[in-house]
Amino acid sequence: xxxxxxxxxxxxxxxxxxxxxxxxxxxxxxxxxxxxxxxxxxxxxxxxxxxxxxxxxxxxxxxxxxxxxxxxxxxxxxxxxxxxxxxxxxxxxxxxxxxxxxxxxxxxxxxxxxxxxxxxxxxxxxxxxxxxxxxxxxxxxxxxxxxxxxxxxxxxxxxxxxxxxxxxxxxxxxxxxxxxxxxxxxxxxxxxxxxxxxxxxxxxxxxxxxxxxxxxxxxxxxxxxxxxxxxxxxxxxxxxxxxxxxxxxxxxxxxxxxxxxxxxxxxxxxxxxxxxxxxxxxxxxxxxxxxxxxxxxxxxxxxxxxxxxxxxxxxxxxxxxxxxxxxxxxxxxxxxxxxxxxxxxxxxxxxxxxxxxxxxxxxxxxxxxxxxxxxxxxxxxxxxxxxxxxxxxxxxxxxxxxxxxxxxxxxxxxxxxxxxxxxxxxxxxxxxxxxxxxxxxxxxxxxxxxxxxxxxxxxxxxxxxxxxxxxxxxxxxxxxxxxxxxxxxxxxxxxxxxxxxxxxxxxxxxxxxxxxxxxxxxxxxxxxxxxxxxxxxxxxxxxxxxxxxxxxxxxxxxxxxxxxxxxxxxxxxxxxxxxxxxxxxxxxxxxxxxxxxxxxxxxxxxxxxxxxxxxxxxxxxxxxxxxxxxxxxxxxxxxxxxxxxxxxxxxxxxxxxxxxxxxxxxxxxxxxxxxxxxxxxxxxxxxxxxxxxxxxxxxxxxxxxxxxxxxxxxxxxxxxxxxxxxxxxxxxxxxxxxxxxxxxxxxxxxxxxxxxxxxxxxxxxxxxxxxxxxxxxxxxxxxxxxxx
Numbered sequence: 056x057x058x059x060x061x062x063x064x065x066x067x068x069x070x071x072x073x074x075x076x077x078x079x080x081x082x083x084x085x086x087x088x089x090x091x092x093x094x095x096x097x098x099x100x101x102x103x104x105x106x107x108x109x110x111x112x113x114x115x116x117x118x119x120x121x122x123x124x125x126x127x128x129x130x131x132x133x134x135x136x137x138x139x140x141x142x143x144x145x146x147x148x149x150x151x152x153x154x155x156x157x158x159x160x161x162x163x164x165x166x167x168x169x170x171x172x173x174x175x176x177x178x179x180x181x182x183x184x185x186x187x188x189x190x191x192x193x194x195x196x197x198x199x200x201x202x203x204x205x206x207x208x209x210x211x212x213x214x215x216x217x218x219x220x221x222x223x224x225x226x227x228x229x230x231x232x233x234x235x236x237x238x239x240x241x242x243x244x245x246x247x248x249x250x251x252x253x254x255x256x257x258x259x260x261x262x263x264x265x266x267x268x269x270x271x272x273x274x275x276x277x278x279x280x281x282x283x284x285x286x287x288x289x290x291x292x293x294x295x296x297x298x299x300x301x302x303x304x305x306x307x308x309x310x311x312x313x314x315x316x317x318x319x320x321x322x323x324x325x326x327x328x329x330x331x332x333x334x335x336x337x338x339x340x341x342x343x344x345x346x347x348x349x350x351x352x353x354x355x356x357x358x359x360x361x362x363x364x365x366x367x368x369x370x371x372x373x374x375x376x377x378x379x380x381x382x383x384x385x386x387x388x389x390x391x392x393x394x395x396x397x398x399x400x401x402x403x404x405x406x407x408x409x410x411x412x413x414x415x416x417x418x419x420x421x422x423x424x425x426x427x428x429x430x431x432x433x434x435x436x437x438x439x440x441x442x443x444x445x446x447x448x449x450x451x452x453x454x455x456x457x458x459x460x461x462x463x464x465x466x467x468x469x470x471x472x473x474x475x476x477x478x479x480x481x482x483x484x485x486x487x488x489x490x491x492x493x494x495x496x497x498x499x500x501x502x503x504x505x506x507x508x509x510x511x512x513x514x515x516x517x518x519x520x521x522x523x524x525x526x527x528x529x530x531x532x533x534x535x536x537x538x539x540x541x542x543x544x545x546x547x548x549x550x551x552x553x554x555x556x557x558x559x560x561x562x563x564x565x566x567x568x569x570x571x572x573x574x575x576x577x578x579x580x581x582x583x584x585x586x587x588x589x590x591x592x593x594x595x596x597x598x599x600x601x602x603x604x605x606x607x608x609x610x611x612x613x614x615x616x617x618x619x620x621x622x623x624x625x626x627x628x629x630x631x632x633x634x635x636x637x638x639x640x641x642x643x644x645x646x647x648x649x650x651x652x653x654x655x656x657x658x659x660x661x662x663x664x665x666x667x668x669x670x671x672x673x674x675x676x677x678x679x680x681x682x683x684x685x686x687x688x689x690x691x692x693x694x695x696x697x698x699x700x701x702x703x704x705x706x707x708x709x710x711x712x713x714x715x716x717x718x719x720x721x722x723x724x725x726x727x728x729x730x731x732x733x734x735x736x737x738x739x740x741x742x743x744x745x746x747x748x749x750x751x752x753x754x755x756x757x758x759x760x761x762x763x764x765x766x767x768x769x770x771x772x773x774x775x776x777x778x779x780x781x782x783x784x785x786x787x788x789x790x791x792x793x794x795x796x797x798x799x800x801x802x803x804x805x806x807x808x809x810x811x812x813x814x815x816x817x818x819x820x821x822x823x824x825x826x827x828x829x830x831x832x833x834x835x836x837x838x839x840x841x842x843x
Contacts, residue, residue: 325358372402567832574605610674693721759785
């Protein structure tokens with residue numbers, strides 16, 4: 056058949072070619088030959104371009120279109136070349152061809168959708184969305200148009216709702232389409248509609264891949280943690296915590312099944328660390344992380360914070376500090392990391408580091424926040440917390456007076472700040488002012504009766520004031536309302552220690568020489584005190600032995616002391632029965648103390664057999680009966696005075712009266728050490744002469760002072776080693792004898808091995824005077840107390 060010249064001839068010619076070459080590839084080759092024969096034939100050229108596009112020869116089709124200057128008229132050809140241009144990312148060419156089609160046929164589906172697709176790729180997403188929506192006004196429910204519209208919205212942020220509407224329409228027409236179900240479910244996840252998404256996974260598991268399941272669990276994990284964080288009601292928060300732990304475990308289980316998910320594992324592990332830390336499961340957290348093949352450096356910051364905080368809580372401050380310091384090299388301005396490092400430094404008493412972290416925190420929390428151009432400023436809402444942090448720091452290092460002053464100044468500027476008042480209440484209690492502490496808390500409860508920190512502070516006040524009934528009531532209420540809070544857990548631990556029984560042991564040994572009264576003296580005491588019975592009562596048993604050995608006298612006596620101790624906020628008493636070896640008669644003891652205020656106390660007592668009976672008197676068949684009374688004034692933890700009087704009746708007819716006036720002053724308090732001064736004035740008079748086996752001066756007066764230096768040698772969480780060096784000296788004047796000098800130097804170590812076990816030991820050397828003779832020698836001490 057010859058070359059077609061008209062449209063009618065070409066229709067016949069193309070039909071003949073299609074019948075002759077039904078296969079597309081054969082027909083394309085035939086058209087290529089004819090183009091060579093008839094290079095100017097627009098009919099053959101137009102269909103050749105179309106066939107090239109249909110066959111996937113997009114580059115050749117577009118190149119030929121650009122090279123040849125022929126104008127293409129048929130819509131199908133324009134559409135074919137436009138399609139090829141899109142495949143080659145030549146979107147401007149595709150857009151111009153689609154627009155040419157739409158000038159001829161405005162409702163052309165492929166041109167409208169093709170132009171919209173090209174616009175999406177060139178960034179004109181809003182134009183594309185507008186075009187598709189206009190098309191859908193005419194062709195409602197068109198599946199292809201709806202799918203493309205969903206794709207367009209997917210290129211824009213915060214358009215999940217629009218996409219959801221589109222897929223709902225698509226699924227209305229084809230409810231079992233797996234691809235559409237999957238697409239809609241992914242939108243559910245994007246919108247945070249986790250329950251709806253999970254339901255789709257259950258109903259149509261075949262529509263989803265393993266990665267889809269991982270996405271679901273990842274979203275469930277994130278949402279469950281967010282819900283837990285957002286909840287402020289403790290009861291509901293506890294339930295959400297357990298749910299979050301369960302979801303997180305499911306997520307971790309899936310991650311562990313495929314090595315390809317290894318990069319996601321540190322985040323999931325960090326989530327678990329955060330949840331276990333929130334649950335106060337610190338031991339479990341440390342054990343869990345030790346089983347993971349993940350280094351701390353792979354964790355995000357919040358995971359390191361959780362791990363370090365748990366290490367700090369269970370008593371590993373050095374490890375917590377190392378962890379946070381490593382993390383701070385990469386995240387130097389993370390406030391929570393800095394706080395953990397600060398508290399860890401305090402727990403090992405590294406004050407250089409603690410002060411450094413305090414300063415770094417202060418720099419991150421300035422008083423003012425400035426705009427980027429520094430023209431505007433506003434108060435930093437976190438500045439108040441920083442001021443509190445700095446004020447309470449002084450209390451942590453026993454500078455209570457400084458801390459009190461700073462807190463009182465803060466309250467003057469912000470009288471309604473309950474956090475300030477609660478911390479001031481704590482400082483008052485640490486200074487020994489329970490009544491004042493309670494008064495401060497009343498201001499807090501007037502505005503917030505359930506403020507947890509104030510409730511906890513009030514409970515500690517009850518404990519310090521021996522009001523165990525109210526303390527237990529508070530603790531029960533706190534535990535009912537508040538779960539998994541570190542401050543509550545700490546309160547419960549301290550309450551357990553209060554409600555424990557106690558074993559103790561003390562011994563003292565001295566071996567002075569130089570006078571007729573010099574002897575090797577030993578004192579032993581051991582005992583048991585029960586836990587509180589009906590809140591206020593404790594039973595106790597004590598065994599005390601005093602021994603004395605010298606050239607002339609060897610003797611001892613033992614006291615078995617069984618009794619009850621009663622304590623209330625107003626004071627209390629101790630009543631006991633005494634059994635002394637070698638004495639058939641039963642004896643008893645009563646000690647009473649009364650508290651009038653935070654500053655004033657009075658105590659009095661009577662012992663039918665004095666526990667201070669000299670061994671030399673006992674072996675001489677002399678028993679001693681005594682009564683005593685004292686008044687104490689305590690200004691604060693650094694200053695106090697006492698005046699005491701004791702009257703003793705000896706069975707040999709001697710009556711002894713003694714009066715003592717004592718004072719105490721802390722003259723220096725540093726971050727690691729303190730220096731205290733003790734003054735004492737003592738007077739004693741006896742009614743009988745001194746010619747007795749035991750030392751019995753007619754009258755003696757002493758005036759002296761001691762200086763005590765105390766420093767913290769070691770601290771690691773609850774373990775502490777404290778040393779004391781005590782220098783004591785004074786003048787002693789005994790009737791009929793010259794004034795003499797007495798002195799002693801003592802070195803002590805106190806070990807607090809835990810919150811339930813303490814140990815001390817001491818050694819010293821001293822000089823004293825008896826009947827004008829000088830006695831010198833060493834002395835030693837050892838003691839232990841354990842809570843059971």
